[in-house]
Amino acid sequence: MPSLDVAIPNYNYGHYLEGCVKSILRQNVETLRVLIIDNASTDDSARIARKLATSDPRIELRLRSQNLGPHASFNEGIDWAQSDYFLILCSDDLLTPHALADAVSVMEEHPQVNLTYGEALFLKPEDVETRVIDPQPATWSVEGGTALIERLCRSGRNPISGPTVVVRTAIQKAVGHYNPELTHTDDLEMWLRIAARGQVAHTNSHQAIARVHSFNQSSSVKNIHQWNLQFEAAYRSFFRGDGASLQNASEMLRMVKRALSDRSYSSALSSLSRGDLGSAQLLLNAIRLRPAAAVFPPVGYLAAKMLQDRALRKHAGLSAKSS
Numbered sequence: 001m002p003s004l005d006v007a008i009p010n011y012n013y014g015h016y017l018e019g020c021v022k023s024i025l026r027q028n029v030e031t032l033r034v035l036i037i038d039n040a041s042t043d044d045s046a047r048i049a050r051k052l053a054t055s056d057p058r059i060e061l062r063l064r065s066q067n068l069g070p071h072a073s074f075n076e077g078i079d080w081a082q083s084d085y086f087l088i089l090c091s092d093d094l095l096t097p098h099a100l101a102d103a104v105s106v107m108e109e110h111p112q113v114n115l116t117y118g119e120a121l122f123l124k125p126e127d128v129e130t131r132v133i134d135p136q137p138a139t140w141s142v143e144g145g146t147a148l149i150e151r152l153c154r155s156g157r158n159p160i161s162g163p164t165v166v167v168r169t170a171i172q173k174a175v176g177h178y179n180p181e182l183t184h185t186d187d188l189e190m191w192l193r194i195a196a197r198g199q200v201a202h203t204n205s206h207q208a209i210a211r212v213h214s215f216n217q218s219s220s221v222k223n224i225h226q227w228n229l230q231f232e233a234a235y236r237s238f239f240r241g242d243g244a245s246l247q248n249a250s251e252m253l254r255m256v257k258r259a260l261s262d263r264s265y266s267s268a269l270s271s272l273s274r275g276d277l278g279s280a281q282l283l284l285n286a287i288r289l290r291p292a293a294a295v296f297p298p299v300g301y302l303a304a305k306m307l308q309d310r311a312l313r314k315h316a317g318l319s320a321k322s323s
Contacts, residue, residue, distance in 0.1 A: 002083075004104060005082065007037060008090070010041065017036070020093060029104060074178045085166055087165065089208075093163040096205075098137065103116040113168075115145075115171075117200070121206045128211060138203035142201045148195045149252065155259055175242065228263060260285075262290075264286035265293055
């Protein structure tokens with residue numbers, strides 16, 4: 001039977017830890033191991049982790065006396081993993097029923113698939129217990145890793161939600177550790193590295209629940225300009241490394257810069273209309289990424305964004321009326 005390892009990095013999320021672990025243990029995977037890596041929490045995380053490990057032999061612990069940062073936990077999980085498949089699930093997140101069995105099933109059926117991902121349901125902590133998840137089996141689509149990389153480059157974003165990602169452990173070992181220089185987009189660069197080595201599979205089903213709260217690491221990124229710089233750093237790191245050997249690497253990097261430039265330009269206009277001081281910074285970044293933007297604005301992008309925003313406002317209005 002296929003086996004699966006789950007590493008749970010934790011820091012001061014003791015009040016979420018038990019729910020996270022239980023969402024893993026009730027998955028329909030026969031051979032399963034769980035590693036809780038506590039990063040010197042100052043709450044009762046260590047006590048809760050010991051209690052959980054005592055109650056189930058599948059749970060192992062790494063209780064640090066010193067906080068080494070999140071990347072040390074991610075990378076320790078990679079070093080510890082030895083099963084067929086591997087997942088990193090932060091302790092404030094949860095798996096939906098059948099998520100791991102579904103992911104393992106598609107990778108068993110398609111040996112060239114090295115990464116699976118699905119949709120995450122983003123909920124406030126107080127809404128998690130009341131939300132009912134549809135347990136229907138997932139329907140998967142498989143695509144080449146290069147096709148995914150190109151799609152990501154065209155967007156300049158990261159639509160892949162970390163708690164839904166299951167990978168082949170052998171491939172994870174081959175691509176190596178997370179890059180600690182990428183504070184907020186280390187996961188994006190990892191997905192790109194893995195995709196460069198084979199196929200990927202995606203499902204529209206919810207595979208995880210991500211709690212949204214003020215202590216999320218991503219909440220420390222305050223604006224579009226900072227996010228654009230983070231995304232740019234991840235893509236540049238990839239194309240300096242594993243992505244450099246791709247046949248159309250330079251063209252895909254150009255796509256990234258175009259996408260980030262267009263987003264910066266659009267955000268600059270929105271900021272200017274509100275009188276925000278950051279509009280000049282955004283505009284300068286748009287021109288740095290695509291110098292032609294100084295003369296030729298991204299008219300097509302701006303028009304598409306306007307139509308999208310109009311559709312979203314219309315949908316929000318209809319939703320408000322129906323409620």
